[in-house]
Amino acid sequence: MRQKHKMMMKARRRNIALLVAYDGTIYHGFQRQTPPIVAVQNILEEKLALLFGEPIELAAAGRTDAGVHARGQVVNFFTDGTIPIERIVRAAEGLLPSDIVVRQAFEADPDFSALHSAKTKTYTYRILQGTAGDPFRGRYAWYIRRSLRVKPMATALLHVLGKHDFSSFRAAGGAPMTPARTMETATVNVEGDTILFRFCANGFLYHMVRNLIGTLVDVGLGIKTPDEFAEIMAARSRSLASPTAPAHGLCLERVEYPISCGINDAFDHQRLKS
Amino acid sequence: MRQKHKMMMKARRRNIALLVAYDGTIYHGFQRQTPPIVAVQNILEEKLALLFGEPIELAAAGRTDAGVHARGQVVNFFTDGTIPIERIVRAAEGLLPSDIVVRQAFEADPDFSALHSAKTKTYTYRILQGTAGDPFRGRYAWYIRRSLRVKPMATALLHVLGKHDFSSFRAAGGAPMTPARTMETATVNVEGDTILFRFCANGFLYHMVRNLIGTLVDVGLGIKTPDEFAEIMAARSRSLASPTAPAHGLCLERVEYPISCGINDAFDHQRLKS
Numbered sequence: 344m345r346q347k348h349k350m351m352m353k354a355r356r357r358n359i360a361l362l363v364a365y366d367g368t369i370y371h372g373f374q375r376q377t378p379p380i381v382a383v384q385n386i387l388e389e390k391l392a393l394l395f396g397e398p399i400e401l402a403a404a405g406r407t408d409a410g411v412h413a414r415g416q417v418v419n420f421f422t423d424g425t426i427p428i429e430r431i432v433r434a435a436e437g438l439l440p441s442d443i444v445v446r447q448a449f450e451a452d453p454d455f456s457a458l459h460s461a462k463t464k465t466y467t468y469r470i471l472q473g474t475a476g477d478p479f480r481g482r483y484a485w486y487i488r489r490s491l492r493v494k495p496m497a498t499a500l501l502h503v504l505g506k507h508d509f510s511s512f513r514a515a516g517g518a519p520m521t522p523a524r525t526m527e528t529a530t531v532n533v534e535g536d537t538i539l540f541r542f543c544a545n546g547f548l549y550h551m552v553r554n555l556i557g558t559l560v561d562v563g564l565g566i567k568t569p570d571e572f573a574e575i576m577a578a579r580s581r582s583l584a585s586p587t588a589p590a591h592g593l594c595l596e597r598v599e600y601p602i603s604c605g606i607n608d609a610f611d612h613q614r615l616k617s
Numbered sequence: 618m619r620q621k622h623k624m625m626m627k628a629r630r631r632n633i634a635l636l637v638a639y640d641g642t643i644y645h646g647f648q649r650q651t652p653p654i655v656a657v658q659n660i661l662e663e664k665l666a667l668l669f670g671e672p673i674e675l676a677a678a679g680r681t682d683a684g685v686h687a688r689g690q691v692v693n694f695f696t697d698g699t700i701p702i703e704r705i706v707r708a709a710e711g712l713l714p715s716d717i718v719v720r721q722a723f724e725a726d727p728d729f730s731a732l733h734s735a736k737t738k739t740y741t742y743r744i745l746q747g748t749a750g751d752p753f754r755g756r757y758a759w760y761i762r763r764s765l766r767v768k769p770m771a772t773a774l775l776h777v778l779g780k781h782d783f784s785s786f787r788a789a790g791g792a793p794m795t796p797a798r799t800m801e802t803a804t805v806n807v808e809g810d811t812i813l814f815r816f817c818a819n820g821f822l823y824h825m826v827r828n829l830i831g832t833l834v835d836v837g838l839g840i841k842t843p844d845e846f847a848e849i850m851a852a853r854s855r856s857l858a859s860p861t862a863p864a865h866g867l868c869l870e871r872v873e874y875p876i877s878c879g880i881n882d883a884f885d886h887q888r889l890k891s
Binding site: 445 | 638639640686688706707710715716717718719720721748749750751752753755756757
């Protein structure tokens with residue numbers, strides 16, 4: 344009887360999803376670390392625990408690396424805390440440092456998981472070109488002085504579209520999983536002195552975007568051709584690809600869920616300029 | 618004879634002007650401080666000394682406060698160092714932290730002074746509106762959740778144009794000087810969720826822009842009317858104006874010199890987006 348009561352209580356716990364943005368500069372990635380190392384998850388869980396009056400354990404859509412930013416990270420957690428959903432954003436703002444922001448809160452279905460329900464994720468990578476750095480945008484872009492040619496990079500990107508084995512762009516140290524991913528979008532655009540890459544896929548291997556960018560930059564510099572890029576990709580060997588691009592140009596822009604989750608509608612992704 | 622030789626040497630020293638940008642977040646303002654307090658000037662002088670092989674003492678157009686940013690600070694210094702002018706930007710980049718950037722270098726006339734030759738300075742102030750903060754732009758803007766009305770602020774700004782006694786917006790602690798300043802531009806514009814103020818004057822009193830903004834925000838919130846703003850201005854008393862706005866929304870955008878200096882042409886102010 345007691346067991347049953349407990350189970351019912353469990354079943355009735357709220358499942359709260361949050362849309363979170365952060366400047367990752369000073370954090371050791373998203374995933375919880377042992378203090379004194381601090382990750383975004385450490386801070387979020389600590390402050391949400393104050394808000395909900397009990398320990399909070401988050402699941403997150405993406406484990407961003409140290410120094411990587413997010414405009415559209417999604418997390419969820421179960422709680423018996425009673426704070427109304429519409430008060431969470433403002434209350435969290437009073438507790439969190441200014442480089443971590445809860446943008447939206449949503450009362451999700453009990454079976455929603457920010458990690459497991461995710462359909463696609465979109466990452467951007469920014470490269471800044473010019474004769475001198477920029478102290479403002481330099482936190483959020485890889486500054487490369489030499490001029491990159493965009494056209495060959497765009498040609499190379501055509502090879503990553505669709506379902507592929509991305510082993511060539513996978514760093515050692517990631518969790519063991521199949522290296523096949525389906526890339527829905529892979530674009531490069533020039534906006535002033537910024538080169539903006541955008542990747543949308545059903546998942547990403549460890550360091551995959553940064554390894555892609557490292558090799559694409561060699562294509563933009565004329566060190567490699569788009570055909571060589573395709574060969575590197577087909578070789579399924581990390582040793583042929585170029586070095587990993589720095590973390591601070593990378594940003595988790597958005598996570599998409601099945602429409603039935605209600606998350607896509609609830610989280611307005613337009614407000615923060617990307 | 619020896620004295621004369623020394624004087625000639627002195628007369629022949631190079632006068633180098635630099636266009637400098639910095640993210641002021643972690644610095645105790647521009648003006649040199651006693652360590653362990655660190656100002657932008659400490660860092661610049663230390664690294665330029667390495668570059669020029671002798672101690673460097675800077676004069677700067679504007680003494681920005683702790684936390685204030687700059688896209689267009691101008692400094693100058695005299696040196697016997699022989700590094701070619703076209704190598705300075707790149708060499709400085711190798712030495713300076715990424716939040717301080719030398720954008721341009723110029724071989725100025727011997728009588729040019731970044732401080733004393735300045736004709737006008739332009740400052741911007743940014744306010745960010747919205748329901749949740751923004752971890753990226755929050756470093757460079759004052760986040761105000763309540764909605765500000767722009768029209769009454771624009772009306773109030775008409776009162777600051779021209780030559781006025783700005784005592785009402787002058788903080789205690791500044792150098793004793795005449796409180797009269799001539800304001801050439803004072804505008805407010807909305808760009809998405811950012812409210813952007815721009816002030817161009819022949820000089821600014823201590824905390825003048827931040828005190829103006831503090832009172833303008835009260836006008837935007839409907840706490841004060843544009844007429845009351847005009848009365849505060851006419852009263853020439855700091856006690857009537859509103860509290861000082863925070864430093865991190867303020868940015869020194871540009872300094873203009875007489876055309877004969879050659880500085881305006883030499884320093885391209887368009888490259889860094891404001």
